[in-house]
Amino acid sequence: MTNEQLIEQLTSANPIADVKQGIQYPEITVSFNTLHAFMQNLKSDSNLAFDYLVCQSGVDYPTYMQVVYHLESTLHKHFLIVKVNTENRETPALDTVTDIWPTAEFHEREIYDLLGVKFNNHPDLRRLFLDDTWGFPLRKDYKDDIHVVER
Amino acid sequence: MAEIIEKIITTDEIKTDEYLVNMGPQHPSTHGVLRLLLKLEGEIVHNVEPHVGYIHSGIEKMTEALSYPQIPHLTDRMDYLSSHMNNEAVSLLVENALQVEVPERVKYIRTIFDELQRLASHQLWWCASGMDLGALTAFFYGLRDREDILDIFEETCGARLTLNYSVPGGVMFDIHPNFQRKVKAFIKKFRKILPEYDKLLTGNIIFQNRTRGVGILTKEDAIAYGVTGPTGRASGFSCDVRKHHPYSAYPYIKFDEKLGSDGDSFMRWKLRMDEMWESLNIIEQLIDNIPEGDYAVKMKGVIKLPEGEYYQRVETARGEFGVYVVSDGKKNPYRVKFRSPGFSNLFAINHIAKGWKIADLVAIMATFDLVIPDIDR
Numbered sequence: 363m364t365n366e367q368l369i370e371q372l373t374s375a376n377p378i379a380d381v382k383q384g385i386q387y388p389e390i391t392v393s394f395n396t397l398h399a400f401m402q403n404l405k406s407d408s409n410l411a412f413d414y415l416v417c418q419s420g421v422d423y424p425t426y427m428q429v430v431y432h433l434e435s436t437l438h439k440h441f442l443i444v445k446v447n448t449e450n451r452e453t454p455a456l457d458t459v460t461d462i463w464p465t466a467e468f469h470e471r472e473i474y475d476l477l478g479v480k481f482n483n484h485p486d487l488r489r490l491f492l493d494d495t496w497g498f499p500l501r502k503d504y505k506d507d508i509h510v511v512e513r
Numbered sequence: 514m515a516e517i518i519e520k521i522i523t524t525d526e527i528k529t530d531e532y533l534v535n536m537g538p539q540h541p542s543t544h545g546v547l548r549l550l551l552k553l554e555g556e557i558v559h560n561v562e563p564h565v566g567y568i569h570s571g572i573e574k575m576t577e578a579l580s581y582p583q584i585p586h587l588t589d590r591m592d593y594l595s596s597h598m599n600n601e602a603v604s605l606l607v608e609n610a611l612q613v614e615v616p617e618r619v620k621y622i623r624t625i626f627d628e629l630q631r632l633a634s635h636q637l638w639w640c641a642s643g644m645d646l647g648a649l650t651a652f653f654y655g656l657r658d659r660e661d662i663l664d665i666f667e668e669t670c671g672a673r674l675t676l677n678y679s680v681p682g683g684v685m686f687d688i689h690p691n692f693q694r695k696v697k698a699f700i701k702k703f704r705k706i707l708p709e710y711d712k713l714l715t716g717n718i719i720f721q722n723r724t725r726g727v728g729i730l731t732k733e734d735a736i737a738y739g740v741t742g743p744t745g746r747a748s749g750f751s752c753d754v755r756k757h758h759p760y761s762a763y764p765y766i767k768f769d770e771k772l773g774s775d776g777d778s779f780m781r782w783k784l785r786m787d788e789m790w791e792s793l794n795i796i797e798q799l800i801d802n803i804p805e806g807d808y809a810v811k812m813k814g815v816i817k818l819p820e821g822e823y824y825q826r827v828e829t830a831r832g833e834f835g836v837y838v839v840s841d842g843k844k845n846p847y848r849v850k851f852r853s854p855g856f857s858n859l860f861a862i863n864h865i866a867k868g869w870k871i872a873d874l875v876a877i878m879a880t881f882d883l884v885i886p887d888i889d890r
Contacts, residue, residue, distance in 0.1 A: 385821050419850035465739040468860045491566030
């Protein structure tokens with residue numbers, strides 16, 4: 363499917379979501395309420411068939427956290443970026459996609475570890491790299507008097 | 514550590530005959546500081562729980578305080594056996610974002626370095642996994658032949674492991690006058706050596722018994738767990754970034770994407786051996802045709818990426834490496850995320866190691882070709 367067809371199908375199926383052609387790839391921003399159903403559809407719809415979760419990243423913005431999913435279809439070879447913003451920045455929480463793509467289990471653990479985004483229904487949400495005494499180091503307001511020297 | 518084990522004992526259900534054993538963090542076959550918490554019954558593995566983060570270096574956080582020309586130098590330290598590919602990923606991302614067209618000469622040099630690095634990485638993998646499986650002789654042969662490639666690197670850019678060679682806009686120095694002659698001599702020599710590698714291990718009956726049919730990863734699981742690189746391709750997952758999203762000089766050359774079907778340890782082994790032959794073919798197509806011209810374009814003193822988000826993928830020796838950059842138009846990135854191949858590959862091990870013995874787990878880990886700083890970042 364070409365990028366234009368992909369954008370058209372996503373727009374007609376999700377009228378409220380924000381679909382656009384980004385700098386490199388098509389992008390869609392979905393609401394956190396509909397995330398899980400939307401992702402499930404991305405994988406199960408035979409025209410879309412996004413079966414490969416390439417990369418999952420968390421970004422800290424001033425008023426919310428954003429989780430970005432880079433998805434590829436190994437069948438149709440198209441690529442899509444899905445973004446979802448959390449409701450707030452203080453208690454960020456999203457639904458897990460581990461049941462759709464198993465690799466997300468560890469990407470989500472990493473995001474929880476470094477940014478503090480909680481994933482609902484995650485099978486094993488624990489810190490991955492750090493121990494429990496740490497804060498969330500990738501947050502912009504993270505302060506560490508010992509390890510980080512302010513210039 | 515006692516606390517962690519206690520926590521697992523209290524939260525997980527452990528049957529009477531099962532017990533927990535730490536494999537690592539100081540274990541020869543984990544190739545670095547990786548700890549696997551094994552749940553065993555006798556010698557049968559029931560569960561593998563990787564504990565990572567022993568050498569986490571916070572590179573993603575550090576890059577937020579660095580400028581774009583500085584970032585490639587940190588990427589060397591992640592997957593140190595694919596350092597040039599990591600450098601190249603960041604360089605390509607900056608060039609594509611600024612729409613800078615690099616000279617043809619740069620593309621050729623970068624691709625030759627990519628493939629030399631892949632050969633060096635696979636050589637080290639070959640000899641180290643031979644050692645994991647009890648064949649120590651292989652280790653000496655592999656390291657001996659890898660020296661040749663490292664010498665070629667050293668002559669051109671001064672470094673042997675963390676090359677720092679590719680920078681936004683081109684490469685740091687022009688190739689050494691001896692470069693082409695030495696690479697050609699190496700190819701000629703290595704074509705004779707590669708069959709020796711097969712004789713030493715691939716055809717060995719003990720080696721085959723330990724790897725054939727062990728740790729089978731199906732194609733569906735490879736895709737679901739995001740297992741890329743030779744490991745994923747051995748399961749039939751066509752995921753070669755060089756083929757599907759060509760960059761640098763890969764669009765100009767003819768090469769095969771090697772694909773396996775069995776997905777067992779032996780196939781992963783075989784696939785990397787085949788990739789070494791293919792790398793030699795790729796270098797041969799390029800080495801005589803390096804165009805004349807500049808080795809870098811002049812970039813601005815302060816590089817600022819236009820506001821937006823960028824993603825660049827390259828194929829390292831271990832699989833798909835991705836860089837995701839969020840730029841707010843300043844000279845430092847707002848957020849950088851590295852999608853490292855080792856991270857996704859590692860967590861597929863639990864799925865395939867269940868039911869095998871500890872010795873088979875070593876064979877699986879050897880053929881997964883893990884590099885720990887790549888996982889911890």
